[in-house]
Amino acid sequence: MSCKVVLMKGHERPITQVKYNYDGDLIFSSSKDKVATCWRSDTGERLGTYDGHKGAINTLDINRKTTILATGASDSTVRLWQAETGKQIGEFEVKSAVRSVNFSLGDKFLLAAQDSQYGSQPTVFVYNLYDSKSEFNPDTVPKASLAVQGDRNNITTALWADFNKNILTAHEDGFVRRWDVETEKEIDKVEVCEKKLQSMQFSKDGTMIVAASKGDHCAKLLDAKSLEVMKEYKSNRPINAAAISPLFNQVLIGGGIEARDVALVSGRAGHFEVDFWHACYQEYMGSVKGHFGPVNSIDIHPDGKSFVSGAEEGYIRLHHLDQFYLKSSKKMNI
Numbered sequence: 001m002s003c004k005v006v007l008m009k010g011h012e013r014p015i016t017q018v019k020y021n022y023d024g025d026l027i028f029s030s031s032k033d034k035v036a037t038c039w040r041s042d043t044g045e046r047l048g049t050y051d052g053h054k055g056a057i058n059t060l061d062i063n064r065k066t067t068i069l070a071t072g073a074s075d076s077t078v079r080l081w082q083a084e085t086g087k088q089i090g091e092f093e094v095k096s097a098v099r100s101v102n103f104s105l106g107d108k109f110l111l112a113a114q115d116s117q118y119g120s121q122p123t124v125f126v127y128n129l130y131d132s133k134s135e136f137n138p139d140t141v142p143k144a145s146l147a148v149q150g151d152r153n154n155i156t157t158a159l160w161a162d163f164n165k166n167i168l169t170a171h172e173d174g175f176v177r178r179w180d181v182e183t184e185k186e187i188d189k190v191e192v193c194e195k196k197l198q199s200m201q202f203s204k205d206g207t208m209i210v211a212a213s214k215g216d217h218c219a220k221l222l223d224a225k226s227l228e229v230m231k232e233y234k235s236n237r238p239i240n241a242a243a244i245s246p247l248f249n250q251v252l253i254g255g256g257i258e259a260r261d262v263a264l265v266s267g268r269a270g271h272f273e274v275d276f277w278h279a280c281y282q283e284y285m286g287s288v289k290g291h292f293g294p295v296n297s298i299d300i301h302p303d304g305k306s307f308v309s310g311a312e313e314g315y316i317r318l319h320h321l322d323q324f325y326l327k328s329s330k331k332m333n334i
Contacts, residue, residue: 002325003306005290006044008316010037015310016058017297021066024302028069029316032056036071038083041301041308044318050081052088059100063107068129068136070110072098078112078127080138090138092127095120100158109143111167113158122155123147124167126181146179146186157200161224168227170197170211176227190227192220198239198255204246204302212242212253219253221279231282237271241297247304248329249279254295254309274298274309274319290317 011031018029020041027039036050036057055075062069062083069081074097080090096117103110113124126144131137146167148155153173161168166187167179174193177186195215202209202224209222219242221231231251233242239255256272272295273287293312300307306320 002322003288004320004322005288006318006320007290008039008044008046008318009314010039010046010049011035011314011316013056013314014293014312015296015314015316016056017060018308018310018316019060019062019297019299020301020308021062022064022302023066026062026066027299027308027316027318028060028062029310030057030060030071031310031314033314034073036060036069036081038069039316039318041306041318044316048086050079050086050088052079053077055097058098061101061103061110063103065107068103068107070101070103070112072101072112074098076114078110080110080129089136090129092125092138092140092142094123094125099155102159104160104164106164109160109164111158111160113155113169115154116152121147121149122152122171124155124158124169124179126167144181144184146181146184148177148186156196156198159200159202168200168209170200172196174213174215176200176211176222178227188227192222192227192229193218199241199297201243201299203244208244210242210244210251212239212255214238214240214255217255219251219277221251231279233275233277233282235271235275238294241295241309243298243300243307244279245300245304246302250285250329251277251279252298252300252307253277254291254298256291256294256312258294272311274307288319291315 013032038047053073059072078092094114097115100113124146125142128139157170178188193213193216198214200211219233242253254274272291273289276285291311297310
């Protein structure tokens with residue numbers, strides 16, 4: 001695959017997540033160095049940081065208007081930041097490391113998923129961010145708590161679904177669960193992979209989900225309503241991240257061998273590239289190389305013409321896809 005690459009260096013430890021804002025003009029990143037960062041999505045220029053966590057930041061999300069950034073960390077806190085200034089404007093404490101955060105449709109609520117550390121159960125907490133007068137006034141007491149009973153497999157990703165009526169959670173045991181927010185009950189449970197699900201993302205229109213399996217070395221395309229597996233993209237190494245193109249019938253996947261084994265192999269042997277797959281035909285189309293550690297996160301620009309990846313070595317790579325690729329994909333009706 002041909003593209004213009006911008007190398008973005010601002011973190012000192014592994015990247016845990018990269019994410020475009022709704023308009024696509026900014027990129028937000030989180031890292032194990034306890035700092036979140038904001039970047040320009042056209043040039044890769046670093047605009048500022050969000051400092052305050054006392055542990056590795058595992059997850060982040062930005063609201064639709066790009067006014068509030070949410071981060072979740074291993075210091076057992078969720079923090080809210082004024083996106084423009086970097087000022088902390090809210091904090092929620094949980095019992096263990098926070099693995100996933102996600103704003104609801106309309107940004108009124110925020111979910112946060114905690115691990116099963118220190119005797120706690122894997123749980124999704126739902127917080128109300130606004131009061132009865134629609135003023136920003138986060139309630140530190142959760143509106144709902146969705147606890148996994150009798151199962152200590154951690155939640156790797158939690159996402160709002162079905163117009164905020166339900167929440168989907170991906171788990172280390174390969175299952176995806178659907179929860180009713182009002183009753184706080186699990187209403188569906190589907191085995192997507194035999195082993196660890198590392199992450200999942202919705203398509204832009206919300207009709208599909210792509211799930212990345214670290215244990216099964218693959219990514220799978222799911223129907224968002226039934227959670228039925230429709231397609232599978234089989235790789236030869238652990239897959240940590242996957243994303244669906246909003247422009248073409250393509251899925252991007254990335255991963256690599258475990259970080260502890262990186263020193264034993266070359267970048268080529270570690271398979272740290274981002275692969276392009278045809279979403280319908282399940283055919284490998286090509287790859288973009290450059291990382292020298294496992295790719296931990298991928299996100300695609302809302303217009304589908306660029307993507308960003310973050311990896312274990314601490315680098316972020318911004319890829320602007322060239323006109324040859326865009327015209328060829330359009331001509332081939334891919």
